[in-house]
Amino acid sequence: MSALISEVFDTFTPTSPVKTISARQLAQRLQEPREIAVIDVRELARHVDDGHVLQSIPLPLSQLEVQVDALIPRRDTPVVVYDAGADGLAERGAQRLIEVGYRDVALLEHGVQGWRDAGFEVYTGWHVLSKAFGEFVEHAYGTPHIPPEELKSLLDSNADLVVLDGRNVDEFYNFSIPGAHAVPNAELPYRVHDLVPSKDTLVVVNCAGRTRSIIGAQALINTGLPNRVVALENGAMAWLHAGYPLNTKHHNTAPPPSKAGLQKALRSIAPLRERFGIQNLDRSELDALRADTSRTLYLFDVRTREEYQDGHLPLSVWAEGGQLVQATDQWIATHHARVVLVDDQNGVRSAITASWLIQLGWKEVYTYGLDPATDALEIGASRRATVGLPQAPASITAGELKQGLDANEISLFDFSGSQAYRAGHIPGAQFALRSRIDQRLLDAAAGRDILVVAADPALARLAAADIARIAGENKVRVFAGAHQAWKDSGQTLQTDQALWHDPADDVWLSPYFREDRFGAFKTYIDWEVGLIEQLQRDTTISFKDYGPHS
Structure with a gap:
């Protein structure tokens, strides 16, 4: 230092x-x-x-x-x-x-x-490092694109093409281009070979906006797919703006690769591993990295959610490969940390993910192939640790809460998050944020007992402890069980008559959910395209051009 x-x-x-x-x-x-x-x-x-x-x-x-x-x-x-x-x-x-x-x-x-x-x-x-990197990739490697009008014309004429959506499957379910397959970006090199009838088939990769279209298309180009591969210019935003419809609540997930498709995928990834120096770890090497307390190690499982929940390494975190590249700031805070990407024994998804993380600036990125025969695996979703969790304060029952609210003896604050609050809250609850707990909250309580509710029990305890520091422990209780306990008692949640003690700036609304959707689309696209100019002015960061693929 x-x-x-x-x-x-x-x-x-x-x-x-x-x-x-x-x-x-x-x-x-x-x-x-x-x-x-x-x-x-x-x-x-x-x-x-x-x-x-x-x-x-x-x-x-x-x-x-x-x-x-x-x-x-x-x-x-x-x-x-x-x-x-x-x-x-x-x-x-x-x-x-x-x-x-x-x-x-x-x-x-x-x-x-x-x-x-x-x-x-x-x-x-949001996720700006990844999105700026996407703009760099398009400029550095000349990732080809196709406008929505041309794609629509080709689809209407039944041209030989396939549309692959590189977002996660939940986003695809919300809306998708008609006929597209859901193939999250890290799955593209793994599953693409069975989706293209011939080398003449045009492959179009799309996302909601730009980044995952660019990264997905360039991933297939980098792996040497013989087909013509293009990104849909400005993604589903441009498609909608052109007046074309989207499917909603629709699943069309690409199947796992066939034996022949897998062999093609494995051959396509081998040069990529060599190009970027991607090292695959054995179990002893992984154990050595995990034992080194002088360095930070992130252990990410880049398979599908279902594969992860069916069995994963203890303490590994599910981070679907395409999303990890798209939103590094959601998973990785420590610069120059070591990253291990866990995959199945084939290692296709971990290799393509590693290639992008290395280009993003993480130098020590490794892959590890799970062996169910020898690895001790855990079942289920990721487990999260909350630090500094205070002792649970006194709680209250649903009946006591109802009685206290009816008698105006309780001031109820909901710390669940604004999206959850909008989806349904206990009548009379005020939306609040922990970061803004101060004298204003005590004033809003107007001398009544303060009750805290949150969908996350840990968050409820933390908020109650923050309030207790300024109001005294005897003035704060929590409603254990939160909204589910309220419903179990026969009561209903409210979706109207919201009471906003604090502004709902804990979330950022996608352009798709703005009142002026098309205006928001233009603002967003202009912002994203403009990132390349900011990068050129920025003296604190630069991405390396690795030259054309072999």
Whole structure:
């Protein structure tokens, strides 16, 4: 660690004020090949709309204890925390990190405003590192594309083509181009060979906007697929804007590869492994990496959700390969960490995912092939660890809650998240965010007992503890069981008459869900295309051009 940054990270003690790091110091530190995590503790909409540091991740203060263990698993990782600049959120987040055991924590001086004032690029949007990379890929490698009007004409004429949707299957179910197959991006090289009748078949890859269309098409080109491969220009946004319909609530998932298709997939991946130096680990090598506590290790299972739940390595996290590339900031906070991608023994999906992560800037990316005969596997969904979980406060029954609400003796705050709140909440509940718990909440309670409800029991306990710090433990209780317990008692949830104690900026709405959808489409596409110009101005990051595929 340089002397400059050593002073920032190494001199504080848990009882001293959190140290600071300037924007220029952080920019220098990000150029060094050592671990560091940079987190924005504002709510997601503020991270997206108000601008952020490109190489940071959104980790809202409201969710910090729930998410931080997965995102920053090693407690010795140097962590830089920031907010808008004068919110007080960064100080609270840094102190909380220290309380739960993180030992190298610093505040970015003046937050994102300090970064901007120092002359560095500030980016709006979500998953921006991945999306900026997609624009770089299109410009560097000339990924071909096709406009929606030409695709529609070809489809209407029954031309020899196949449309492959590179998003995840849930997104595909919501809407898709008629006739398209659901083939999430990491599955493309694995499943494509049985979907193309001949080498003359045109292959069109689409997504909702641009990035996964570009990355999916270029993935097939990189693996040497002999067909003509193109990205649908501006994805389903352009398709809709051109006046063409979409299917909804529709499944058309590409099947697993046949024996012949698998052999083609394996042959296509071999040159890619050589080109990017992708190392496949055996069990002893994986165990050695997991035992090394001096480095951060992310263990991601890139298979389908069903495969993961049928059996996965303990402590591995399901991160479908295409989504991991699309949204690295959802899974990886620590720069220069080691990444192991778990797949089946064929390793096609892990190899294509590794090739993109390496190009994105992660240097130590490995693959591992599960062996059900020798690997001890767990069944079911991913397990998440919440750090710093306080003792459960006193709880209340559904009957007591109903009685207290009817008598106006209880003030109920729902911390489930704005989307869940809109979907259904207990009548009289006010939507609230942990990051904004302050005197205003006590004023809103107007002397009544405060009751906390949240779909996540851990979040309910955390919110109750935050309130207890300012109101006293005897003033706060939780409703155990939350909305399900309310319904089980014979009561109904409410979807109207929302009471917004706090603004719903914990989520960012996709352009597809904006009131002026087509206007939002144009704004989004213009923003995404413009990322390449921001990259050219940005002195803190650059992507490597690996040249044309072999």
